[in-house]
Structures are given as structure tokens and as C-alpha cells.
Amino acid sequence: MKLEFWSIGKQHDSYLKEAIEEYTSRIKRYCPVKWEIIPAPKHAGLLSEMDLKRTEGKMILEWLDKETVLVVLDEHGRQMDSEGLAAWFTKMGNHASKRIVFLIGGAFGIDKPVLERADLTWSLSKLTFPHQLVRLLLAEQVYRAFTITRNEKYHHR
Numbered sequence: 591m592k593l594e595f596w597s598i599g600k601q602h603d604s605y606l607k608e609a610i611e612e613y614t615s616r617i618k619r620y621c622p623v624k625w626e627i628i629p630a631p632k633h634a635g636l637l638s639e640m641d642l643k644r645t646e647g648k649m650i651l652e653w654l655d656k657e658t659v660l661v662v663l664d665e666h667g668r669q670m671d672s673e674g675l676a677a678w679f680t681k682m683g684n685h686a687s688k689r690i691v692f693l694i695g696g697a698f699g700i701d702k703p704v705l706e707r708a709d710l711t712w713s714l715s716k717l718t719f720p721h722q723l724v725r726l727l728l729a730e731q732v733y734r735a736f737t738i739t740r741n742e743k744y745h746h747r
Contacts, residue, residue, distance in 0.1 A: 591682065592689050593623040595728060598646055598696035601627055603722045613729035620736040625725075630696060639698040647701025650693065659690040659709045662700055663724060667711035675731060676738035678710070692732075694724050 595614075602610050602625075610625075617623045631637070631645045654660060659682060670678065682690060693700070693708075705711060714727055737744035 591621045593617065593621055593732065594626055594689065594691045595623070595694070595725070596626045596628060596650070596691055597694040597721065597725055598628045598630060599694075599721050600629070602725065606722050606726050610726050610729050613726070613733045616733045617729065617736065620740075623732075642696065643698050643701040646696050647704045650701075650704050651707060654691065654707065655689075657688060660704075660707055661690060661692045661710045661712055662705060662708040663692065663694050663714060663728065664700055664705065664711050665713055665716075665718065667713040669713050669715070672731060672734050673738060676735040679732075679735050680739055692728055694721055694728065697721070 601607075614623055614625065628646075628649070631642065631649070634642055634645075637645065693704070695704075714724065714731070719727065734744060
């Protein structure tokens with residue numbers, strides 16, 4: 591299994607970068623993982639919310655192949671606890687999923703065709719978080735899920 595974290599927007603903010611990199615390096619103990627920071631489209635400020643989402647969505651769909659498992663982080667998605675996420679990873683491992691992409695959308699969310707393509711739409715919380723903080727939460731929760739599946743001490747039950 592290979593993980594990719596995609597996020598539309600700017601590079602990691604300096605005050606979170608070290609923590610994001612720390613959890614990303616911890617995940618690498620279990621499987622390959624990388625970040626793909628996707629810059630907002632050119633002239634994004636001149637586009638309507640709908641046009642911006644559509645442009646971002648087309649770009650995302652072009653980068654995906656049929657075999658890739660797509661997990662979209664969205665406020666309206668399914669909520670799971672940490673054990674549920676660990677169980678989901680176990681299921682993906684049992685299905686020999688080779689590439690899993692976690693997508694954090696742009697400022698106005700995810701275009702409908704991308705949501706329809708998603709294999710899982712996941713909500714971290716009913717709370718609203720800044721995109722940069724979502725990156726850290728995503729990396730930490732994925733790391734936590736791997737420690738749960740291996741019954742390691744990081745997660746306290």
C-alpha cells in the first residue's frame with residue numbers, strides 16, 4: 591500500500607510544517623507516503639466559487655487512475671473514530687489496494703464529480719478547521735491508525 595496526501599493550496603505553514611513532517615516520517619515506518627501540495631489554479635481570484643471548484647476538480651480527476659482509492663476529506667462525509675479508521679486501513683490492505691490518495695480540497699470545497707469518484711468521503715469532525723491544520727490532523731490520525739492495527743502503545747484505549 592502506498593499513501594499520498596493531496597492538498598490544494600499553499601505549502602505547509604511554518605508553524606505546522608515540523609509536526610506534519612514528523613507524523614509523515616512516522617507513517618513511513620509502515621508504508622510509503624508523500625505529500626502533493628497542489629497550487630490553486632492560475633487567476634483563481636478571478637474565478638467564481640463554482641468555476642474554481644470545477645477547475646480544481648478537473649485537475650484532480652486527470653491525476654487519478656482507475657485503481658487508485660480516493661478518500662476525500664469533506665465536512666459532510668462519514669465520521670469514524672480512530673479504531674474505525676484502523677479497521678478501514680486493514681480492509682484496504684486485505685483488498686490489496688496499491689495506492690490510496692487522501693484529498694483535502696480547496697477553499698470552497700470539492701467539486702461534485704470528484705465527490706462522486708471518491709471511494710470514501712470522510713469527515714474528521716463536525717467542527718471547521720483551517721486547511722493547514724487538517725493536514726496535521728490527517729497525518730496524525732493515519733499514523734495512529736497504523737499503530738492501532740499493530741497494537742502499538744501510541745494509542746491508549
